[in-house]
Amino acid sequence: MSAPTKSRTTVTEREARRVAEAAREQDWRKPSFAKELFLGRFRLDLIHPHPLPDPESVRRGEEFLAKLRAFCESTIDSARIEREARIPDEVVVGLKELGALGMKIDPKYGGLGLTQLYYNKALALVGSVSPAVGALLSAHQSIGVPQPLKLFGTQEQKDAFLPRCARTDISAFLLTEPDVGSDPARLATTAVPDGDDYVLDGVKLWTTNGVVADLLVVMARVPKSEGHKGGITAFVVEATSEGVTVENRNAFMGLRGIENGVTRFHQVRVPAAHRIGPEGAGLKIALTTLNTGRLSLPAMCAGSGKWCLKIAREWSAEREQWGKPVALHEAVGSKIAFIAATTFALEAVLDLSSQMADEDRNDIRIEAALAKLYGSEMAWTMADELVQIRGGRGYETAESLKARGERAVPAEQMLRDLRINRIFEGSTEIMHLLIAREAVDAHLSVAGDLIDPDKSLPDKARAGANAGVFYAKWLPKLVAGPGQLPMSYGAFKHGVDLSGHLRYVERTARKLARSTFYAMSRWQGRMETKQGFLGRIVDIGAELFAMSAACVRAEMLRSRDEHGREAYQLADAFCRQARIRVEELFERLWTNTDALDHKVVKGVLGGAYAWLEEGIVDPSGDGPWIADATPGPATRESERRPYGD
Numbered sequence: 001m002s003a004p005t006k007s008r009t010t011v012t013e014r015e016a017r018r019v020a021e022a023a024r025e026q027d028w029r030k031p032s033f034a035k036e037l038f039l040g041r042f043r044l045d046l047i048h049p050h051p052l053p054d055p056e057s058v059r060r061g062e063e064f065l066a067k068l069r070a071f072c073e074s075t076i077d078s079a080r081i082e083r084e085a086r087i088p089d090e091v092v093v094g095l096k097e098l099g100a101l102g103m104k105i106d107p108k109y110g111g112l113g114l115t116q117l118y119y120n121k122a123l124a125l126v127g128s129v130s131p132a133v134g135a136l137l138s139a140h141q142s143i144g145v146p147q148p149l150k151l152f153g154t155q156e157q158k159d160a161f162l163p164r165c166a167r168t169d170i171s172a173f174l175l176t177e178p179d180v181g182s183d184p185a186r187l188a189t190t191a192v193p194d195g196d197d198y199v200l201d202g203v204k205l206w207t208t209n210g211v212v213a214d215l216l217v218v219m220a221r222v223p224k225s226e227g228h229k230g231g232i233t234a235f236v237v238e239a240t241s242e243g244v245t246v247e248n249r250n251a252f253m254g255l256r257g258i259e260n261g262v263t264r265f266h267q268v269r270v271p272a273a274h275r276i277g278p279e280g281a282g283l284k285i286a287l288t289t290l291n292t293g294r295l296s297l298p299a300m301c302a303g304s305g306k307w308c309l310k311i312a313r314e315w316s317a318e319r320e321q322w323g324k325p326v327a328l329h330e331a332v333g334s335k336i337a338f339i340a341a342t343t344f345a346l347e348a349v350l351d352l353s354s355q356m357a358d359e360d361r362n363d364i365r366i367e368a369a370l371a372k373l374y375g376s377e378m379a380w381t382m383a384d385e386l387v388q389i390r391g392g393r394g395y396e397t398a399e400s401l402k403a404r405g406e407r408a409v410p411a412e413q414m415l416r417d418l419r420i421n422r423i424f425e426g427s428t429e430i431m432h433l434l435i436a437r438e439a440v441d442a443h444l445s446v447a448g449d450l451i452d453p454d455k456s457l458p459d460k461a462r463a464g465a466n467a468g469v470f471y472a473k474w475l476p477k478l479v480a481g482p483g484q485l486p487m488s489y490g491a492f493k494h495g496v497d498l499s500g501h502l503r504y505v506e507r508t509a510r511k512l513a514r515s516t517f518y519a520m521s522r523w524q525g526r527m528e529t530k531q532g533f534l535g536r537i538v539d540i541g542a543e544l545f546a547m548s549a550a551c552v553r554a555e556m557l558r559s560r561d562e563h564g565r566e567a568y569q570l571a572d573a574f575c576r577q578a579r580i581r582v583e584e585l586f587e588r589l590w591t592n593t594d595a596l597d598h599k600v601v602k603g604v605l606g607g608a609y610a611w612l613e614e615g616i617v618d619p620s621g622d623g624p625w626i627a628d629a630t631p632g633p634a635t636r637e638s639e640r641r642p643y644g645d
Helices: 013-023 033-038 055-075 078-084 089-098 116-129 131-143 146-152 155-167 282-293 296-318 330-359 365-390 398-403 411-422 428-439 441-451 457-478 499-529 531-559 564-590 594-605
Strands: 171-174 190-194 197-208 215-222 231-238 244-249 260-271
Touching: 033 365, 033 428, 033 499, 033 531, 055 089, 055 116, 078 398, 089 131, 116 131, 116 296, 116 330, 131 146, 131 171, 131 282, 131 296, 131 411, 146 155, 146 231, 146 282, 155 215, 171 197, 197 215, 197 231, 215 260, 215 282, 231 260, 231 282, 282 365, 296 330, 296 365, 296 411, 330 365, 330 531, 330 564, 365 411, 365 428, 365 531, 428 441, 428 531, 441 457, 441 499, 457 499, 499 531, 499 564, 531 564, 531 594
Parallel strands: 171 215, 190 215
Antiparallel strands: 190 197, 197 260, 215 231, 244 260
8 A cells, every 4th residue: 555645735726726816817918819819709800910030039049059050960879868767968068158058048148138039949950959958958958046036036136137148157947846746736835934944845857957056046936924924935045055955766667857956955055135026926926927938949949840741751651661652651651741731730839929929029828838738749750650650660679679770769769858848837738727817708707706605795796797798899899790602711821721720710610619609608617627628729729729830830931931831732622621620529528428538537436447457567656656855955966967077
């Protein structure tokens, strides 16, 4: 029998919801293409013509990419990183000399000042040769010290830390705990005020870069007291501070070179001047940082798609079965077509979202979340299809292939490395809920009090009146639109006709909004428990966003005379594939086994089907499911290993 977990922090469902809601950005100050899409309004004007970078940022970005490519080809040995399960010191030293630690940091602090667009191109390039190196750079800049300081830091903090992050110091972000994942209301690490300092106690899990980091962003709970608002708060912590111990370097099925650990804080003194933002703003800082920080992950997913396409093309032309290349057999060819079309769409979603982030004209919190969700799911599927195309060679390791005289194609490694992306920075299931919450924000803003059990009857009456006004104006607009006019979006017809796909997006966006409204009317306060339904709503929106981005990108490339004909073909193929997936998702909105599945789950948890588990031996042994994270002094030697030591 497994040992019980010693200490658990428990909060009510309502309290957990309150903490999560308080951390959300409440206002929509700028337009959002994706938000409008979920409301049934296809605002093509927000993304077309495709926004473009200015010439100077292109010049600087391309110049850096050329240097980075040369470095990747000459210095990064992916097979060695996989074999030794660590990134060699000389690779990290070289990245520092290139300025790769400061790609997004302003030049006045010693950084390169690249745009989000070129930062993502750099991550895609590095991640294609070694996802572990990509993860190192991404965790350091996208969610580590530089990004929250850029958005929320004081001038003194920027002056003190950004030059270090740009050239020498590696940073990490510490939020997750052994018993706290996507439910931050149960955060147990504390930061107790003591004079001009805070004293940190607690344990953090899965600290990417934590084993090698010099600077840490730590989320901890400040107790409410006189003069202290309290709440979850963000701090910059020196990794060399007394009381900081890396208790374990974690190992995973993929990303073998990643430096991810368990970090314990025992009576760690942190100057109040190192607090980022006010007390209680930690989660808001984390979520705001992730608005654009999440784009780093789909960047590497897009790069993986490009690699999958290259290998699939070369291998399928070389390998023959029954008198012709395997690519010309329909069963294999359909997989290659899926990889090609989806890679085009992923790059379209990524570049569009990145450029919108650079221009800062639109609110892209939903777009970035959709890019992360869609990119991680589709990249995994593409890698799985590549393994299938390669057959036995896809399952065989690159080292084994090389040993017997064949090209060392790490297809199985790519599959393992990509698997984490469906969990990193918000699992697919959590991303569904986060995006769904933003997608129904307009409804909750006008009708939320109607379904809130804590609201009084007068509050509900006022909400009902407001909702009546909103829906009287909104619902009639969902009946008809440009998607029903045969000549709409005619500018997207050049040889291949993409206008029909945009008309489909417009019609389907209205259908999606009607479905959401019907579900809210049907389930009201129980809507948030219908996670299967909400997940399908979000997945439909993701497909519509990707279709829109693919068409807009194809037209942009055509207008610039950059493979326009081929881009139109790829966009057409992707949209036709996506439309099939959308129709299946719509069918499953109302025809599914969600209710029956819930009954079965209750039976599983209650032991009703325990007899089904007979006839096996469980090799996992005994031990607690969740490690004890009781605060206290370290009982192990620190495994911290800065590069170069």
